[in-house]
Amino acid sequence: MKIALDKRLEAACRMLGKCECLADIGADHGRLGAYMLQNGLCRFAQLTDCSDASLHKARRLIYGLGLSDRVEFLVGDGLEALRRPADGVVIAGMGGQTIAGILERGREKLSGARAILQPNVAQRELRLRVCRAGLRIVDEDLAFDGGRLYVLMAVEEGEMFLEEEEAEIGPVLLRRNPPLLAEYARFRLRVARKALRGAVRSAEDARPLEKQIAIWEGLQCE
DSSP states (O other): OOOOOOOOHHHHHHHHHHOOOEEEETTTHHHHHHHHHHHHHSSEEEEEEESSTTTHHHHHHHHTTOGGGEEEEESSSGGGGOOSSSSSSEEEEHHHHHHHHHHHGGGGGGGTEEEEEOOOOOOHHHHHHHTTTTEEEEEEEEEEEEEEEEEEEEHHHHHHHHOOHHHHHHHHHHHHOOOHHHHHHHHHHHHHHHHHHHHHHHOOOOOOHHHHHHHHHHHHHH
């Protein structure tokens, strides 16, 4: 059986490219690792998740495809569970704060690696914490899948400083202006304006939201 990926994971795989050893952090069903092995995009894969039960679907898929001799299943907290160096890392489908914590706790595991991050929320915070961890954003993209837009970013070791606009939108997205960015900007504005109305009603400090809205509105005017 040949494995196919959804648009989100397909974009992550394309951004990662070939590697010797893949580490899929929070592997869930294991389809990404299976796809990369089947298509010669990696020689070995480490699939991690928080519990043995969480890895059950991945283990069943990998064994069913006859790929178990090239896969290691690891239970643990993110990068710290890895037993061998991985030059390709994927951390997808989590919140930005969760991903940032994984990177910070396992920072030494990223030496010489390219990591693909797909945060569902808190993209701005993730970008800022990536830079504070001694990593730089080398690529970004947007993927539309299942009626939702997803942000993906590739990070490697190196120094980077982000201006406020770059932290909010993404330095590479801002520079390249991909076709989906306009739609993503409209979505972010809807979310921020709704949050602003709630902040005003509850007498919360609305200045961060106002700043966020101004950045996205400025992008639409360009």
